[in-house]
Amino acid sequence: MQKFRITTRIVLLGIALHLGLRTFILLPIGFGNASQHAFALDALRVLGSLCAYGLALLFCWRIADEYRETKWMRLAWLALTMNAGLSLLRPFVRPLPIWGQAVELYNTSPEYALLMHCILVSANFCLLLGLLAIWWAYHEIGLGFRLGKRDILAVLSLLALMVAFFVFGDLLTEARAYYRATTILQVVAQVQMFLIAAASLLLHRVSIQMGSGRQAIVLRWMTIYALWRLGMVLVVSLAHYVFPHHSHFIADVAQFGWQLAPWLLTLAVAHRAELTALAAERLAHIRSERPALPALQPTGSGR
């Protein structure tokens, strides 16, 4: 009997369903009026995030087990598991209409903002660690995964963009937060976002060298996930700055992007999980034709 497996197709279906339902609820009332259907929209947000991060958590955990013999890759996937686990808490860090709490869709109370940024900074740290550990593991096996001038230029451009972003301090939504800690944590989170984007560019370089390999698809989706989040931060901050009187409209449109983000991570790790499933099928097929071999021995870092 065929075993049920969560595939990339199912993840894509999840994305379509989540964003399709959101569009279906929002279109009749118009963008900027989401508070009219706060309960439905909030329930969808929470459920969508739970599904996306929950799946990512399960996939990452299983994939970490795939790298028991290689310390850097194992560290990387465990860090990504932690990132998904911490991110699972994010939908709950604000009042929830589905629990009967009074909701303010367009404002966050100071306590919730502080808690939210505590989780965000921790999750971002794990994500950054994961991406850098993957790159280091590939670099260490000595297959010539090196950075070119263009990569260094791209990373430097990102850092320049980061400096420019912070020169205009008012772009930060928590620039005048009630708690000073919230402002500091938001600055840290934004720095992390730029570093995550830079790390994802390193992985993109590896994916280019891997060409048509399926692992390259995983790395590309990770790059898209990292750049998407940074892009969202920049565009939304800029939009709020340029159009201060349309904040509700901007927030409603931006929510599509924010709610898509966790699914992009899920899609990346689902591609990796599919690769393991394919290898397992082929291995079972070969083993059915030949007698079994002894188990693999640990090899440290792959050298």
Place this chain on the structure above:
Amino acid sequence: MNHGITPNEWERHLDGALTAAEHERIEAHLLGCVSCWEFYQRMAALNAQLHEVGEARRDSFALSDEKLRTGLRNVYARIHATHAEGVRPTLQQRLDELEAVMTVFCGEQTAVKAMQVAAARSPAKSLAQVTRETWEPFLQRLIAIAQVLCGRTGAHWLLESGRL
């Protein structure tokens, strides 16, 4: 979809009726071609179902002595053919299989590079000088690299594919 495999060859592959050389060729192709592998999986599942139904129905039909003799003759002929051709794969066949497996994960360029690096780190020193004597250390070094590139299951797949 053809990829150099005729419908007749597919059928005989599923029935296990190919010669060792034909079998090796198709298996080597299946390693690297995902569409053929998925096609093969579908066909194998269907074949298994047919066999299952066939098993259930078999008892209701009596086999004539003549059919029984013909069947036995075919079995003996197949055993003879396998022994006559010899089943030991060549090193080049195994190298091609290893490359095909790694290509699925990390693309052709990286697969070739990984094999070159593994050979350079083994007593063979280069891919061209890998022999049956230096095969094991070469394979072990390749597996170490594959554990990073392909994970544990992928490395196991590679190990089984590289077995002489």
